[in-house]
Amino acid sequence: MTDGPTINTIAARAGVSIASVSRVLNGLPTRQETVRKVMAAAEELGYVRNAVARSLKSRRTHQVAFAMADIGNPVYLAMVRQIQPVLKAAGYRLVLHSTDAIAADEIDVLRSLGERYVDGLIMSPLRVTDEHLRTLAAARAPVVIIGSVPDGTRVDNVRADSRTGVRLALDHLHQLGRRRIGLVNGPLDTVPGASRGAAYAEALGALGLPYDEDLVEIGDFYRQEGARAAAALLTRRPDVDALMCANDLIALGAVDVLRASGRRVPADVAVVGMDDTDLAAASWPSLTSVSLGSAERGKAAAELLLDRLLNGEREPRVVTVPPRLLVRASTSGREPTPQYTAVPSEPRTTDGAAG
């Protein structure tokens, strides 16, 4: 771990100037003989280019940051999974920030763009405050926001369509004959909480169902709180026959509580989650969920940012990813047939010792 060689070391060993070394290393036109000498010296010394010095001069770090509210949330992980390869393919590294949904931390991340350690930022804030918008306007590098921002905000924006998503779910529940459909939501001052709450009211209206305050309970976006909220709702309205949950974790919490209370899912109460995380397909019973296209949103965000990075300034764009309803056992009662239809052997060909 001694101090590594620099272009000065190479220049000395090859008997040329540092400018020539730089030119050779960057593939600029140079005499064959010089190229040979420099390459040989670089090889012998095990030279590796210093990215920091290079960035200082070129004003490009080839790094991009992704700031999410909570690294434990599978939705963000789904995004990371898509963002990473897109950036990697273009030669960018991914820097991760987990802000715990603290506005001050998010603002900090936006400010820190001025430090120039990244070329751009993808951010997915749970709440968008005025200060967010002000800092955003003054940001020193391209930013893409995942999650809705007020119309007219001059920033690339990738949106989910919670409204249609909730509508899909309620239509589905209504078709199954459910009429007392509860909502277990997250905080109303978050972007998803607000939009899902409004969409719920709207969808009820469209279906001709009354809006009943008792059928709505607010918690946060985690399983444990989801369970608590679902329990509270059940206490108030024991006759509820379906629960629309603002995300999958809440839905899993709700299922826990329903099961503990002796109710069958979906026979007694149907449950719908949102986000279609890995957990939805794997859970028991498998969970009907509204996919808001986390993966697609991540990919779109990365592509928008990359476009800005490579092609420079342009008008901000808004991309909206359409939702999809994935019907599973928590509403239909039927587990989807496994997609792995490898031919299995006969069921019970036991070899003797039977029970």
Place this chain on the structure above:
Amino acid sequence: MTDGPTINTIAARAGVSIASVSRVLNGLPTRQETVRKVMAAAEELGYVRNAVARSLKSRRTHQVAFAMADIGNPVYLAMVRQIQPVLKAAGYRLVLHSTDAIAADEIDVLRSLGERYVDGLIMSPLRVTDEHLRTLAAARAPVVIIGSVPDGTRVDNVRADSRTGVRLALDHLHQLGRRRIGLVNGPLDTVPGASRGAAYAEALGALGLPYDEDLVEIGDFYRQEGARAAAALLTRRPDVDALMCANDLIALGAVDVLRASGRRVPADVAVVGMDDTDLAAASWPSLTSVSLGSAERGKAAAELLLDRLLNGEREPRVVTVPPRLLVRASTSGREPTPQYTAVPSEPRTTDGAAG
């Protein structure tokens, strides 16, 4: 997005030298009057320190990289979840690399330490080749390897104990009366594949059970391949009464196939996974799994690296995280009681229209 102010801009506006500006910004002893002028100028100009220039001079980037085989694998995500907060608390940023388990990519990451864009690296390679070890020895920054490396390798190392883990699982299955215990493993040339395969053979021996080649099938570490491999094993040995799977995804694939073949889990075939990912608890039936302490390993790795970063060179350390068996329905037949015991209301207090 114009060019931001530098300490030169501030120096000019405040009427002092750049050295004074730097001193004020770094909190070094300075006359009050100067501090005031500099702070005022910095404030007015909205100055933000350039991290790249600073790193060039200080030779510290306050960034750490984490290189994992596959960003889609929940095990690595569990690690990221633990690594991130530890680093963040110490003022380090996390850079993510997904190498797709390609050795050349991993070597590249190790080499790129020479570029000095990170102060250290945590790496979790699936396979450890001689070239890994050579490059490791020449690495230009502290490295922590998650996953076993040959004894004597001069590198901080965090290990899982697959051997004991597999042993725990087989003991459990044996106690349940299972005697024809299959193994669905990943590739034998990977670190986990090799150790789990060996541990399986050893544990069988300790239990006095014969090792039967037909009971072992190799696939990869994904659900679909797990299903394929389990199907192949079942075709050969339809009488198998338990499946030990090298990770949870394989186990989920196996459950899919068992179900499709009409077998009941665990009545006909008990299934054990490994890694205890989120999916294990959420799946249907919930999956008995051997936790190899992914979270603890991530945390330990981050702490080892941080210690090196803050306290400098020292003898390499090896940390081994003990495994734990989490018994769930895929072997016991009983779903664990939900940990959310919020008091739910009476089961069926419907309001009239009964069924």
Place this chain on the structure above:
DNA sequence: GCCACCTCAGTAAACGTTTACAGTTCTGTG
């Protein structure tokens, strides 16, 4: 054989900091 031109290489400045060192101003003492 001279000159214009082309190719290539070297010098030096720049990117934005930090910091060693030297220099200046101030404070207090004799």
Place this chain on the structure above:
DNA sequence: CACAGAACTGTAAACGTTTACTGAGGTGGC
């Protein structure tokens, strides 16, 4: 009031690159 010493500030070099500019050497045309 002079001077020692303390307290502070400014100059300049350094970190490792890239690159504009200049200059050296070679080639070819007339």
